[in-house]
Amino acid sequence: MRASLSHRKSRVIIAVISVVLGVSLAAALLDISFDIGERTSVTLRGYGANIILVPKEATLQVGLGGLGFGTMSGGSFIEENDVAKIETLSSANDLVSYVPVLYSIIDISGQKAVLSGVWFDSLMSINPSWKLTGNGIQNREDTQSAVIGANIAETLGARLGDEIEIAYEGKVYRFNLTGTFSTGASEDNQVFINLKVAQEMTQNKGLLHMVQLSYLAGKVNLYTQAEELARSIPSADAKVLSQVAESEASFLNKIQTVITVLAVGVLAASAFAVTSTISTSLLERKNEIGLMLALGADSKKISQIFFTEATIIGVIGGLLGYLFGVGLASLVWLQVFNVPILPRPITIPIVLLIAIGVTFIASVIPVRQALRINPTVTLKGE
């Protein structure tokens, strides 16, 4: 076998190159398709929560960004103690972050506005696209800082460092303005302070109106996740923000379809190239095949010889193709996302199987043609 392959070095090299070209592109696409879900999920998670928890039997209309997601009554709450369970669920690793929220209506300089008590650090981590000016609220124990939306800031003419007064049920609370932000949505009309402060102000200790959660949609099924959350937290209903979730899923599906079509196309082209190379190689060896037939070689043994050669070409082409493919995928990833792609060991056996499969399939027609060679003709040298 080694002698046969080394005797036809140039043909073998051409066949290996055909496999490498096809497989490297397929391997790159495979690596990209493995990573694209996570990478785009992370990117898309810049656009906010994709699941929310609301109190059971909620009646007050609430919204997030440009989306409406139900109502809640003033008397309906989620128990804050239950919310810690979110971090113990099996999907906790795929949770970007979550934000417990307590809403109330306040007066700020004579205007009605929505006050949101939140964990500010978590709020920013699930909404990295929000443009924050100032330091925001640095820690969850901070009782002095407040951040206001751009519209309120403009109306009040407030600047960073100013003291703002918030009135709630006849009491006035003073805060330092440590940040303003612009979201282009309803948050621009809200005031944000630490959750703990808001709970004390409104005498709703340990209670929440909502929890916003952001999961990597490419890695978890949001609807299954919502069901699990609802089961684990008895005081809450879990709702998937379907517009966000569906557009993410649809985006990922489209990208993965494009990748699959490209990979199949590339592999088909590679299979044609390998078929042509193997056909030429067998044509050159028709005297040898004629001799084998004359010596009494049955089709099984002749096929075995050629398919073994094809497998060797497939393995060499597959391994080289994998290495080139990972390099190619990394280059693409660096250009697009500024991070190198993580080579996944699972790609190696998949790529090898693809490479062997391509060379095997590409060999079927030429080998069948070879077996139909008439030895009396080839041995005569015709």
Place this chain on the structure above:
Amino acid sequence: MELKNISKLYTEKVRALDNVSLTFDKGEWLTILGPSGSGKSTLLNIIGGLDKPNEGYAFVDGFNITQLSQSDLTKFRREHVGFVFQQFHLVPYLTATENVMLAQYFHSIADEEEAATALKNLGLGHRLNHLPSQLSSGELQRVCIARALINEPKVLLADEPTGNLDHQNECTVLDIFKQLNQKGLTIIIVTHNPEIANLGNFAIRLEHGKVVADSQR
């Protein structure tokens, strides 16, 4: 071995063999003579199971080879026949030993020692690991004979085995054939050379696909 009314037509007008009949016994040496295009090689190919006649039947070593399926014919060639060709038809990238082992591989199991012994018996002990390109024509033909004999065939079929050899190598090869025949191997040789006919038990002469003469010694 019995051939009865064998005809081979390539087209309606081209008859390679025309109603050829002949009978001979195990252990005999048959020489097939005739000019180019007379049907000698076609007859040899039919006896060896490489080709099938359009008419007639052929019994070789107890098999009606005209009735065998392609896979049975392949098995017949593997187990009953050894071929020696004028053009040698050795695989160029395999050594002498490996070329002999190739026939073993298709028959059963390749055995390097056995292949080397077969070559040594034909005086090629010093050429075991040589490639065909490193051997003389006489040596090439001896490798070809070793390959034909390695699976202990019942019939040795040789198509112009000395056609590419000088006189000295021709004598060496014919001597080997004589010894093999004396040991009981059936030999059928196709040749232009009438002198070779004198070595066998009998000879036939073909012209235009017909037997025009046969001589029993």
